[in-house]
Amino acid sequence: MPPKTNNNALAQRKKEQLKQKQKTRRLIWFTTVGVILALIIVAVLIQPKSKAAEFDYASLPVLGSPDASVKIVEFGDFKCPACKQVNELIKPQLLKDYIDQGKVAFYFVNLPFISPDSYTAALAVQSVHHQNAKAYWNYFDEVYKNQGDEQVEWATADFLVDLAKKTNLEIDYDKLKQDIVDKTYKSEVDAQYALADKLKVDSTPTFFINGLVYPADLGDYSALKKYIDHELEGK
Structure with a gap:
């Protein structure tokens, strides 16, 4: 007969796995947001300035x-x-x-x-x-x-x-x-x-x-x- 599974150990392992998944999601989210913000900043910096009208x-x-x-x-x-x-x-x-x-x-x-x-x-x-x-x-x-x-x-x-x-x-x-x-x-x-x-x-x-x-x-x-x-x- 196989040994009985330690329920506490299994629960702890699932909890740690869940935490790791949450960390991974947060990392992906922050990285995505960071990339988007970087792109916005670049777009603002490189956008052409308003051209002054020419008057005689x-x-x-x-x-x-x-x-x-x-x-x-x-x-x-x-x-x-x-x-x-x-x-x-x-x-x-x-x-x-x-x-x-x-x-x-x-x-x-x-x-x-x-x-x-x-x-x-x-x-x-x-x-x-x-x-x-x-x-x-x-x-x-x-x-x-x-x-x-x-x-x-x-x-x-x-x-x-x-x-x-x-x-x-x-x-x-x-x-x-x-x-x-x-x-x-x-x-x-x-x-x-x-x-x-x-x-x-x-x-x-x-x-x-x-x-x-x-x-x-x-x-x-x-x-x-x-x-x-x-x-x-x-x-």
Whole structure:
């Protein structure tokens, strides 16, 4: 008769085997997770960085020194209420903290998508820019200051010419009117609209800072300031 099996010894042996299997499973799990994490890290490290958009800065209206190390490009529509707010609340702070100090250059690109008179306003500001670059930003501010209801057609040729006269711009008002009527700078406005489309700009205002779209809320000046300061530190 074969000897009786020691039940305690058998139970202990099964317990040890179970522990060994659990250790093996944990080892496989940790190894798998480790490999996955390593692959993720490698993917992050080798992924291409966002490519900066290229702007023909020399062709755009500039506020500040063109030699500034940080360049901000705004895509805007003169009928856009949010653009008006940024112009009246954020741009003055940028002027004080950066633009007037030669640290930032501010540029504008027309994206007249709201209504047909958005396009009319874009034609008007382009005409002023070509007639007198120094008068451009004064007119720019006045158009936003006198912005009408978004749902109403207010940016007519007559309104825009009268506004230029009231602002005492040093330009030829008859030429301004003719440029608007004849759409003299249609090709420029269309090219700017096409640039916005190419860069997938789908809302106004949108800022590009040194060629990269600013990802945060433009109404948060402290966040914008931190972003600009970071760009300045990197120069």
